[in-house]
Amino acid sequence: xxxxxxxxxxxxxxxxxxxxSAEFAKGKTNLxxxxxxxxxxxxxxxxxxxxxxxxxxxxxxxxxxxxxxEKDRKKMRQEIGMVFQGGALFDSISxxxxxxxxxxxxTKMSAAEKSKRVxxxxxHVNIEKKAFGLNPSEISGGMQKRVAIARAIAxxxxxxxCDEPNSGLDPETATVIDKLIQSLxxxxxxxxxxxxxxxxxxxxxxxxxxxxxxxxxxWVGTKNEILNSNNKKLNDFIFANKLYAQxxxxx
Amino acid sequence: MLKKVFARPEKHKMYFRQLFHEIDNLGVNxxxxxxxxxxxxxxxxxxxxxxxxxxxxxxxxxxxxxxxDTLILEFSSTMLALIMAGKIGSNITSEIGTMRxxxxxxxxxxxxxxxxxxxxxxxxxAVVFIFPFLYILSVFFGILGGLVTGPLVGVISIPxxxxxxxxxxxxxxxxxxxxxxxxxxxxVASVPAYFGYYVKGGALEVGKASTKAVVNxxxxxxxxxxxxxxxxxx
Numbered sequence: 001x002x003x004x005x006x007x008x009x010x011x012x013x014x015x016x017x018x019x020x021s022a023e024f025a026k027g028k029t030n031l032x033x034x035x036x037x038x039x040x041x042x043x044x045x046x047x048x049x050x051x052x053x054x055x056x057x058x059x060x061x062x063x064x065x066x067x068x069x070e071k072d073r074k075k076m077r078q079e080i081g082m083v084f085q086g087g088a089l090f091d092s093i094s095x096x097x098x099x100x101x102x103x104x105x106x107t108k109m110s111a112a113e114k115s116k117r118v119x120x121x122x123x124h125v126n127i128e129k130k131a132f133g134l135n136p137s138e139i140s141g142g143m144q145k146r147v148a149i150a151r152a153i154a155x156x157x158x159x160x161x162c163d164e165p166n167s168g169l170d171p172e173t174a175t176v177i178d179k180l181i182q183s184l185x186x187x188x189x190x191x192x193x194x195x196x197x198x199x200x201x202x203x204x205x206x207x208x209x210x211x212x213x214x215x216x217x218x219w220v221g222t223k224n225e226i227l228n229s230n231n232k233k234l235n236d237f238i239f240a241n242k243l244y245a246q247x248x249x250x251x
Numbered sequence: 252m253l254k255k256v257f258a259r260p261e262k263h264k265m266y267f268r269q270l271f272h273e274i275d276n277l278g279v280n281x282x283x284x285x286x287x288x289x290x291x292x293x294x295x296x297x298x299x300x301x302x303x304x305x306x307x308x309x310x311x312x313x314x315x316x317x318x319x320d321t322l323i324l325e326f327s328s329t330m331l332a333l334i335m336a337g338k339i340g341s342n343i344t345s346e347i348g349t350m351r352x353x354x355x356x357x358x359x360x361x362x363x364x365x366x367x368x369x370x371x372x373x374x375x376x377a378v379v380f381i382f383p384f385l386y387i388l389s390v391f392f393g394i395l396g397g398l399v400t401g402p403l404v405g406v407i408s409i410p411x412x413x414x415x416x417x418x419x420x421x422x423x424x425x426x427x428x429x430x431x432x433x434x435x436x437x438x439v440a441s442v443p444a445y446f447g448y449y450v451k452g453g454a455l456e457v458g459k460a461s462t463k464a465v466v467n468x469x470x471x472x473x474x475x476x477x478x479x480x481x482x483x484x485x
Contacts (some may be wrong), residue, residue, distance in 0.1 A: 045357075048361055050357060050360065073363075074363040075363065076363075077360075077361055077362060077363035078362070078363050080361060082357075082358065084354045084357065084358060084363045086354060088353060088354040088355050088357065088358040089355075090350075090355055090358075091353075091355075101362075102362050104262070104264075104265055105261055105262055105265055105362065105364060106262075106362075106363070107423070122348055134299070161361075163459070251468075
């Protein structure tokens with residue numbers, strides 16, 4: 001489980017996070033949703049320690065991340081997998097080497113063990129063997145996201161973070177990525193936090209949803225509750241898409 | 252940034268692998284251009300020395316001597332470093348800058364890798380290591396360029412040129428230039444790496460950072476050239 005308590009973050013006098021508190025459960029796909037500029041990415045990067053917060057606490061299970069020294073944070077980061085919006089694969093090395101990179105860096109596995117683990121991870125995200133030797137620029141956007149997921153789970157992480165994992169993908173591929181993240185979360189019992197503004201993802205895999213607006217927590221619930229919420233800001237966000245307004249009416 | 256760069260590596264084996272890759276990428280891949288430029292400059296300098304010494308009072312050996320000393324003291328060190336700042340420096344800034352804007356550096360940091368050290372240290376060591384070799388190569392091919400061009404265009408005979416390049420040779424000039432190359436190598440790797448590592452924005456900003464890096468590196472090379480010449484040669 002990951003918990004954030006009263007997080008504040010300011011950039012050059014501009015308050016981006018204004019006292020957000022939330023809990024993200026283990027074995028569930030926890031979604032952070034909100035408009036562009038609402039503070040989703042800042043919240044995610046603050047939890048990851050890429051941004052130092054002004055005040056508040058971040059807990060990874062029973063460990064206070066905010067009070068952890070940089071040296072110990074580095075060790076903790078080996079328990080974290082991250083899927084970036086653009087994949088962030090290393091473009092000078094192959095698909096296989098990308099997944100192997102964390103294993104090379106942090107394990108004492110033999111070459112055979114590493115190769116087996118790489119194959120296991122890439123098989124899990126349905127990457128065919130013929131793509132193993134290709135460079136990231138030679139594969140599609142959807143495949144890049146799947147390779148990024150494979151790299152993120154290579155070290156068997158306890159925590160998985162995804163920043164808009166299906167942005168730039170067609171609806172069908174986006175659903176495949178969503179389902180893949182959800183199934184991996186269940187299979188490996190990870191605490192997964194997904195940052196998105198894609199309502200399809202919300203309806204598909206939103207087991208726990210945190211809606212933030214202008215740096216504040218506005219609503220918390222599940223995909224079954226979201227269409228019936230009375231929160232005006234949330235409704236404005238969801239029903240900007242007429243499809244969901246029609247879905248609510250038909251319910 | 253330098254404190255982060257020189258921090259203890261997470262895994263030495265990975266850093267050594269990167270180091271050999273960078274020696275090949277930044278050093279060995281520069282050999283061709285160094286040879287081409289040096290041969291041409293050596294030839295051009297020989298013709299120019301011959302032209303400016305077209306006086307029967309000057310011994311013709313001075314042409315070889317002038318070409319040799321100019322190559323050893325200034326061209327193969329400072330001028331070569333300025334050229335390499337353009338080639339290697341822009342390569343380093345654009346590579347690291349692109350990694351920054353495409354979140355590859357964030358990705359390394361989240362994995363627990365010291366990104367500054369992993370990306371910059373192998374480049375820094377590779378460039379500092381390879382620069383003296385490029386210098387020696389440049390001097391050799393510059394002198395060879397003069398040897399081919401001078402007699403070819405008829406401004407000096409081969410025996411006079413060979414005698415000239417051996418005349419009044421001061422070995423300390425080579426030592427002095429190799430010392431300079433260590434400093435220039437450090438500048439050519441570290442300044443562009445700094446500009447690339449801290450770039451913000453997108454492709455346009457990476458391009459701008461690359462230009463800024465080359466300009467700043469060139470200015471620093473000239474400044475250090477002045478300081479080192481004053482300290483070591485006068």
